[in-house]
Amino acid sequence: MSQSAQDRVNDFVIKLANVNGTGSASANSLLMKTIFRMGIPVNGKNFFPSNIQGLPTWYEIRVTRDGYLARSGRVDVMVAMNAQTYAQDLADVSPGGTLIYDSTWPRHQLLARSDITILGVPLARMCNERFSNARTRVLMKNMAYVGALAALLGLDRAVIEQLVEETFARKPAALDANREAIELGFAYAQEHFDCPLPTRVEPLDKTSGHIMIDGNTATALGCVYAGATVGAWYPITPSTSVMDAFKSYCERYRTDPETGERRFCIIQAEDELAAIGMVLGASWNGARAFTPTSGPGLSLMNEFLGFAYFAELPAVVVDVQRVGPSTGMPTRTQQSDMLSAAYASHGDTRHVLLLPANPGECFEFAVAAFDLAERLQTPVILLSDLDIGMNDWMCKELSWDPAYRPDRGKVLGADELVDAANFHRYLDKDGDGIPYRTLPGVHPKGAYFVRGSGHNKYGAYTEDSDEYREVVDRLLVKWRTAATLVPKPEIRRHPKSAGWGIVAAGSCDWAVLEALDRLADSGIHLDYCRIRAFPFGKEVEEFLEQHERVFVVEQNRDAQLKALLTLETEYPKQRMHSVLHYGGLPIDCSSIVSAVERAEAQGEAA
Amino acid sequence: MTSIAKPKIVHRGLRRNALGLTIRDYEGGMSTLCAGCGHDSVTAAIVQAFFELDIPPHRVAKMSGIGCSSKTPAYFLGASHGFNAVHGRMPSIATGAGAANRDLYLLGISGDGDSLSIGLGQFAHAVRRNLDMLYVIENNGVYGLTKGQFSASADVGSKAKRGEENRQPPIDPVQMAMALGGTFVARSFSGDKDQLVPLIKAGIRHRGFALLDVLSPCVTFNDHEASTKSYAYTREFRHRVVNADFIPPREEIKAAYDEGEVMPIELHDGSRVLLRKISKDYNPHNRGAAIDYIRSHHRAGEIVTGLLYMDEGDPDMHGLNNTSRTPLNELPFEALCPGADALASLQRRFR
Numbered sequence: 001m002s003q004s005a006q007d008r009v010n011d012f013v014i015k016l017a018n019v020n021g022t023g024s025a026s027a028n029s030l031l032m033k034t035i036f037r038m039g040i041p042v043n044g045k046n047f048f049p050s051n052i053q054g055l056p057t058w059y060e061i062r063v064t065r066d067g068y069l070a071r072s073g074r075v076d077v078m079v080a081m082n083a084q085t086y087a088q089d090l091a092d093v094s095p096g097g098t099l100i101y102d103s104t105w106p107r108h109q110l111l112a113r114s115d116i117t118i119l120g121v122p123l124a125r126m127c128n129e130r131f132s133n134a135r136t137r138v139l140m141k142n143m144a145y146v147g148a149l150a151a152l153l154g155l156d157r158a159v160i161e162q163l164v165e166e167t168f169a170r171k172p173a174a175l176d177a178n179r180e181a182i183e184l185g186f187a188y189a190q191e192h193f194d195c196p197l198p199t200r201v202e203p204l205d206k207t208s209g210h211i212m213i214d215g216n217t218a219t220a221l222g223c224v225y226a227g228a229t230v231g232a233w234y235p236i237t238p239s240t241s242v243m244d245a246f247k248s249y250c251e252r253y254r255t256d257p258e259t260g261e262r263r264f265c266i267i268q269a270e271d272e273l274a275a276i277g278m279v280l281g282a283s284w285n286g287a288r289a290f291t292p293t294s295g296p297g298l299s300l301m302n303e304f305l306g307f308a309y310f311a312e313l314p315a316v317v318v319d320v321q322r323v324g325p326s327t328g329m330p331t332r333t334q335q336s337d338m339l340s341a342a343y344a345s346h347g348d349t350r351h352v353l354l355l356p357a358n359p360g361e362c363f364e365f366a367v368a369a370f371d372l373a374e375r376l377q378t379p380v381i382l383l384s385d386l387d388i389g390m391n392d393w394m395c396k397e398l399s400w401d402p403a404y405r406p407d408r409g410k411v412l413g414a415d416e417l418v419d420a421a422n423f424h425r426y427l428d429k430d431g432d433g434i435p436y437r438t439l440p441g442v443h444p445k446g447a448y449f450v451r452g453s454g455h456n457k458y459g460a461y462t463e464d465s466d467e468y469r470e471v472v473d474r475l476l477v478k479w480r481t482a483a484t485l486v487p488k489p490e491i492r493r494h495p496k497s498a499g500w501g502i503v504a505a506g507s508c509d510w511a512v513l514e515a516l517d518r519l520a521d522s523g524i525h526l527d528y529c530r531i532r533a534f535p536f537g538k539e540v541e542e543f544l545e546q547h548e549r550v551f552v553v554e555q556n557r558d559a560q561l562k563a564l565l566t567l568e569t570e571y572p573k574q575r576m577h578s579v580l581h582y583g584g585l586p587i588d589c590s591s592i593v594s595a596v597e598r599a600e601a602q603g604e605a606a
Numbered sequence: 607m608t609s610i611a612k613p614k615i616v617h618r619g620l621r622r623n624a625l626g627l628t629i630r631d632y633e634g635g636m637s638t639l640c641a642g643c644g645h646d647s648v649t650a651a652i653v654q655a656f657f658e659l660d661i662p663p664h665r666v667a668k669m670s671g672i673g674c675s676s677k678t679p680a681y682f683l684g685a686s687h688g689f690n691a692v693h694g695r696m697p698s699i700a701t702g703a704g705a706a707n708r709d710l711y712l713l714g715i716s717g718d719g720d721s722l723s724i725g726l727g728q729f730a731h732a733v734r735r736n737l738d739m740l741y742v743i744e745n746n747g748v749y750g751l752t753k754g755q756f757s758a759s760a761d762v763g764s765k766a767k768r769g770e771e772n773r774q775p776p777i778d779p780v781q782m783a784m785a786l787g788g789t790f791v792a793r794s795f796s797g798d799k800d801q802l803v804p805l806i807k808a809g810i811r812h813r814g815f816a817l818l819d820v821l822s823p824c825v826t827f828n829d830h831e832a833s834t835k836s837y838a839y840t841r842e843f844r845h846r847v848v849n850a851d852f853i854p855p856r857e858e859i860k861a862a863y864d865e866g867e868v869m870p871i872e873l874h875d876g877s878r879v880l881l882r883k884i885s886k887d888y889n890p891h892n893r894g895a896a897i898d899y900i901r902s903h904h905r906a907g908e909i910v911t912g913l914l915y916m917d918e919g920d921p922d923m924h925g926l927n928n929t930s931r932t933p934l935n936e937l938p939f940e941a942l943c944p945g946a947d948a949l950a951s952l953q954r955r956f957r
């Protein structure tokens with residue numbers, strides 16, 4: 001045993017190996033929610049195939065009294081329900097861990113490890129004896145292992161009961177079956193094993209004021225709360241649940257109870273080229289509009305993104321990144337659209353990126369994305385990823401400031417146009433690089449031509465070098481304004497830092513935070529700058545300058561964040577050291593810890 | 607999109623419409639297309655139609671893709687908002703514009719390259735959604751702006767200027783729109799203003815997607831003898847089957863037509879379209895029969911023109927969505943944001 005059993009109280013990982021399509025998701029979420037309601041910080045990560053039925057799927061629950069929400073990399077309790085992956089699942093259990101399997105069928109190969117505890121529970125047999133319906137038997141096997149785990153891990157049965165009641169309040173028959181199945185597993189474990197195991201939970205009080213939510217749901221809520229009315233999309237994993245959630249919240253909160261009229265319009269487009277076109281058409285007309293997508297969709301949107309940059313139209317794109325290149329691995333995570341998002345489209349283009357690290361920021365940044373897009377009259381890309389978007393994260397309850405009003409930016413209304421001598425679309429009247437715009441249909445004086453072809457500051461077509469340059473140079477002024485408006489980095493300084501820093505963005509956050517603590521335990525202290533937006537702004541630049549050496553942690557092969565820092569800051573590339581994690585599973589702290597320790601051992605410190 | 611500002615001289619005697627505007631108020635910049643280009647005649651018909659419809663120019667959103675045809679929105683309705691999109695993608699811009707503001711008049715101008723090659727998908731889906739707009743294809747059988755390559759509407763056997771012969775079958779936007787469930791399908795010829803103006807008016811007033819395919823010869827690259835999209839060919843083989851007259855609301859239907867020959871169709875806003883059949887065996891209310899008729903005449907080298915199919919009953923995109931009557935872009939924030947209490951209570955599910 002690498003760690004004493006005592007250490008594993010409220011600090012362990014349960015991994016559930018299932019077959020997709022067998023209804024394990026609700027059992028796994030019941031398990032996680034129970035631990036969460038017992039006041040113990042927890043997180044859930046779903047490793048699922050790009051498939052509908054019959055392939056292996058895993059769910060990992062990290063129980064973490066210290067509140068580390070990254071993936072841990074270890075497995076203390078494995079529930080091996082999938083015969084196809086037994087061998088791999090057996091090998092994955094950390095020494096000293098426990099493996100639970102369905103002993104209805106003999107599994108001789110399971111005896112291959114003597115450094116772990118192997119417990120058999122005849123789940124299928126018990127369920128087959130108790131339930132008659134074939135589908136129920138399959139589903140209840142999952143609930144039966146929840147029951148067994150309740151006994152083995154010391155879960156609070158009252159909490160389980162309450163959750164089951166909430167879930168099946170409207171289906172009494174299902175309620176009874178679920179209760180029974182849980183009881184079957186519980187009783188069997190009580191009778192046959194020493195319960196609870198040394199690896200177990202004990203109630204804490206560390207989750208009040210928190211929720212468990214996935215990033216896509218939070219993003220969708222942000223879009224609803226920001227007042228987005230037009231959503232256009234083409235289905236793609238892992239962004240689909242953004243629109244699913246947007247739709248269900250809109251149906252709930254924006255449908256007239258009497259007439260059934262809907263205060264929103266969701267359009268399932270024919271492809272992503274059309275989806276972004278619809279967003280631009282709607283934004284041009286003053287509606288808040290957005291499109292959720294992922295890498296392949298972003299690639300298709302390139303031409304229109306350059307158009308929107310040049311013609312200066314607001315647009316909100318949510319890119320929930322997945323593994324590329326090409327179709328890649330649709331159900332695995334990466335941060336590999338950083339560069340293609342930042343510079344999407346031909347010609348000199350640069351786009352504002354918002355980089356949330358958790359569902360709380362997905363909510364907050366979704367709202368900010370609309371404000372920034374309209375303030376800056378340009379596309380804003382909310383760059384989330386599959387890990388944030390589709391996994392359940394513990395985060396602070398979302399809150400809403402009733403005083404919030406959308407920033408619609410510089411839009412001239414009929415009143416202002418009546419009195420104006422004339423209107424010219426691309427004049428920089430305020431010196432911030434942001435011109436004034438008008439909306440179709442408002443007033444005859446506001447009419448102008450939106451075009452992606454060369455135009456001068458009056459909005460007229462031009463092929464004149466000076467006139468063209470004047471416009472694109474002003475876009476740079478606007479870019480500098482953008483750098484002052486986007487979310488600032490989150491900087492954490494350690495009093496004992498020796499001049500080394502870590503820079504990361506998005507879902508690397510928890511792995512970095514955990515690594516910082518681990519490194520501190522061995523006497524290495526680093527500062528940390530979590531970049532939350534592009535353009536970077538002066539705070540990022542200053543952080544870099546203040547550090548002799550910077551570790552840039554990111555989840556892609558080509559060090560895209562480092563490349564962006566190299567291009568967009570004055571900081572020398574030689575002083576940036578990449579820590580790259582790109583296999584498709586969420587990053588854990590070990591690669592960061594070992595990279596820093598290696599550098600330290602080589603005496604590279606200042 | 608090059609355009610030269612036109613000096614605006616309003617003659618005292620110029621007729622004014624119900625808004626007190628003259629036809630000059632519906633014009634745009636000076637055209638920079640080749641002299642004689644069919645597209646300029648379509649522009650003139652649009653100017654006239656909107657003037658006669660008494661539509662305030664700023665209530666119109668004129669949109670286009672890329673091509674000579676797509677340049678023309680700069681030459682009409684100078685007081686309308688314009689959107690010159692990227693090549694083949696105007697339908698998605700129009701869809702978003704219509705989604706945000708259902709009260710605007712949407713006018714899309716496209717070419718055969720823009721709509722039938724690069725933009726075929728978006729064109730088809732705009733028809734399918736029954737987006738409320740008038741969609742004009744200025745169809746010349748070539749890519750004018752890139753100097754005369756065949757487009758997907760070039761007929762088999764038609765020759766390019768340099769003699770090369772097209773062997774691939776054409777895509778006919780009219781037959782496509784019919785097959786896709788289009789609710790207003792018309793074809794005309796740029797040189798036939800009498801036919802064109804009422805079709806534009808009816809198309810604008812139609813609730814739903816109105817396709818108007820206009821044969822619009824390219825004098826520079828496709829107006830020679832071996833072209834089926836030339837002035838000479840079109841004039842000779844054009845075959846009017848249905849004439850459309852447009853009657854604004856409240857105006858009397860003049861009893862100028864024989865009973866039985868005239869089919870008045872009431873539009874949702876009270877205006878009427880009078881369809882006059884010229885060809886006895888044509889039925890503009892029977893989708894299948896209309897397609898058969900158009901096909902058989904096409905095989906005979908004839909171009910069937912007029913308001914070829916119309917159905918005023920189908921719901922448009924907003925009808926299907928049951929979108930609020932108030933345009934989405936006019937809804938106050940309070941009607942959109944569920945508020946702090948709702949956020950607190952909806953999060954119970956996440957605990």
Ligand SMILES: Cc1ncc(C[n+]2csc(CCOP(=O)(O)OP(=O)(O)O)c2C)c(N)n1
Pocket residue numbers: 672673674675676693716717718719720721744746748749750751752757
């Ligand atoms: C993505 C893209 N590919 C190619 C072009 C080049 N291009 C400009 S116009 C055009 C064809 C236009 O043909 P059509 O729509 O028939 O218009 P016409 O000029 O004949 O009126 C092409 C291929 C472009 N602008 N964008």
Ligand code: SF4
Pocket residue numbers: 638639640642643644645674675746750751823824825826827
């Ligand atoms: S090239 Fe052809 S389509 Fe283009 S402006 Fe000239 S005549 Fe018209």
Ligand SMILES: [Mg+2]
Pocket residue numbers: 673717718719744745746747748749750757
């Ligand atoms: Mg053409």
